[in-house]
Amino acid sequence: MNIIVCIKRVADTSEAEIVIQRGGQGLEEEDFAWGINEWDNFAVEAAVQLKEQHGGVVTAMTLGGEDDEEVLRRALAMGCDEAVHLCDEAFAGADAWGIAKALAAAVRGRSYDLLLCGAVSGDAGGGQVGGFLAGLLDLPLVALATCLEVGSGNGGTGGVARVRHEVESGLERVVEVDLPAVVTVQTGINEPRYVSIRGIRKVAGAEVQVLDGAALGLQAAELGSAGARVRLEELFLPPRGEGAEVLEGSDEEIVQRLVEMLHQRGGL
């Protein structure tokens, strides 16, 4: 049971003041705390748990800058066996398709039964990469998994996975999918283990395979912003709309005022 998990390092913007860079091309990042995408944390845990049950090798893979190695180390500390870092300045500015293409190039030629992604990422929140990967690799896809089991015995290719996943209208269903497959993981599928500072330090010396565009056999024109077919025009905080009102004061005052307003306007 070999598994590849795609993980992304994202900014935790909670508590931070969101300040748009001049030119509207990004955010001031000074106040952000960085870490693994929440969904990807669950995906790593799912992969490690499957390995603990069925044996095999789990490979964590990320595409990103030098600092992003942090999430790979964390994944190693959680129990992943190998780490692959797709790192090339030329990757900057990639759209989801570009990211998926690079990931697919790195995945091809490896032996795996399952390719796990988070359902979405906490920053751009596109939820596309997993789907694109399935398309690029011609694999079946199950999105938003809330429970994941694999049929034992077969080992290597040829097995199946049973996946419970969310579908529209608040329904959930269970599907059986042939392996290898791509599964995108929803939060709450498990209880990710804690990674202690010591755990991270213990893997400080572990090897991380670094691959650039050339190593992946990709042409410069396909990479990053050069290859992006979706380009950012502007990033902005939506202007306060008509009729919107921000209440100020202590919590009690706000609640009181809100109740009054709801009464006045027939909301209660």
Add this chain to the structure above:
Amino acid sequence: MLALALATLVWVLWQRLALLRAAAPSPRWDHLGERLRRLLVIGFGQSRQPRYRVAGIVHILIFGGFLVLSLRSMTLIGEAFSAGYADLGSGYAAVKDWTGVVVLGACAVAAWRRVVVRPARYHDRHARSSHTPEALLILALICSLMLADAAYEGSALVLEGKGGGWRMPLASLLAWVFGAVQQTGGAEQPLLGGIHLAAFWIHNAVLLFFLCLLPLGKHFHVLSALPNVFFSKLEPSGKLKPPSHLEADFDALEVVGVSKLEDLGWKELLDVYSCTDCGRCSDHCPAYAAGTALSPRMLSIKMREAAYAHYPLRGKVVPPEQRPALVGETIGTAELWACTTCGACEEACPVMIEYVDKVVDMRRHLVDDGRLPASLQKPLAALEKRGNPYGKMARKRGDWVDGLAAEASANGNRAVGSDRSEGGDPAPCGKGVRILAPGDTAEVLYFTDSCAAFDPRIQRTAVAFAEILLHCGADVGTLGKDEVDSGHEARRFGEEGLFLALREQNLLAMEQRKFSRIVTSDPHALNALRHDYGVELPVLHHSQWIAESVASGELNMQGIDDGRTYTYHDPCYLGRHNGEYQAPRQILAAIPGLRSVEMERCAGRSFCCGGGSLSLFNEPECERRMGEIRLDMAAAAGAQVVVTACPFCLINLEDAIKTSGRDEHMEVVDLAELVAQSLAPQSAAMESESA
């Protein structure tokens, strides 16, 4: 028989010691003088017994009797080898006979309590079996020792035709019975001789049986309690055991924490053998009272059962992989996460058993294994990334001081010493506190810690304290955004690596600034600075600062006479773990007109509010919150206002006021708020000073 019995005893003890020999080291051979003192006072002096009046006195009587009679028991054995050996003169004979009476009486009371009174603490909610049969068996054995000796003496009296009189009431009583039987039944001398001999052998047999029985159950303490007291922890209870006594470099450790019996130190295993199952620890444990999964006594009992099962008297040691996991199975994780490390159990235990170190060591293992309550992951990650458990931005840590500064400059005030900072703009300063940049000097460093820096409610206590500092004319600074969480709770929740990283940052920030004392309003920070950081400068709690200033006349407090009754709640990390019970009480006493009462559980017996910092993110499943139980105690004492001196006590108790619907008639305040409120209006004081 003697040889056989002694051989059995030695063999059993040797088998029991096998686990201690396999255990991790415990460096407990230092300060022998102090250890001897403890042995005399707490061991032989039984100083912790009378906290439970009846049980304590009964135990002291039986223990005293045991000491007096052990001489008798030994000489009676000697008698078997050489006649007359047991005769130590009429003086000792009288003393030991009276002792027998006292012990019999004490045993009767003890049995009565076991069978009829049955105090709640005798039976643990989580216990699978009752230890009453064992207790009764032991009482019966003790009584038969007394009676056999009396029969031995009594029959001798009749045989010799002597009377014991009041000097030997027990022997005389039996002599009288024997005499009466002899007269009415016409029994012969040989029968009495037989009784005499039988009593002698019964006494010796029972004694040896008793000795061999001890290391098999809870009465092992008869043998192990005294050594356990001798080897007890001498360091302050707030000082945690390091992850390893052998390797100082945490990162170099192969294993962290305790995951099997052998990972415990030998002294900690001696603890487990010595537990008397008296239940005093659990009776004082807030987590037990709240109905969580935790009962400290059961930690000892379950570990002892595991020790006996895995190191059996006969047969091979069960290897760790074939046992149920010590952490997770024998001891449930819910038990371990429910402990607030308040130390009430250790304070109550008559034989000095230690719990906090064990709990933390088992948590260290869980953390290393990634098994942590889900609710704690976010705050721990926030501690790592932002230096506080709330995930607030690190650069805003000093903002409460800026707020004060804005307010102060609006009022035309300036903090003392603010003009000393070099460069153009004066450092941000408010009331008595300013933010120190690297290189700055202040007389005193105010270590705020995360709660006072970020929690809006607790900021108010920090502001109140700043007002007091201004009154005192103190030159006080904070580390501002360079301070991070003290890591006190992170360490106690088992995340040693994170604690070490936080400590390093704080120590660096402190090194970059000059000051000669540290003050903090958070007892957890106090404990961290004193016992986890090993800071050499004096570290004061704000209650100590205020008490000093009151004593020196710097603070002139007006009366508070609002018709309400106040009571002081001792925070665990100020009181039990740092021994400061007086300063807060001196302050309350110095406020004219303030009426205050003590709760029954006060000072060393204080009842934890629910725990600090990370505990707020980790509420164990319980029947009733600790804070609510504490409020019941305050209400029972007749108080409407609970005064405390710890941010987390304040938060927990305020929450409890809300959840128990007491908003209308109870309030919680921090000492600093109370004092600030009773100070003469600040501006007036300032003006009169400058005038």
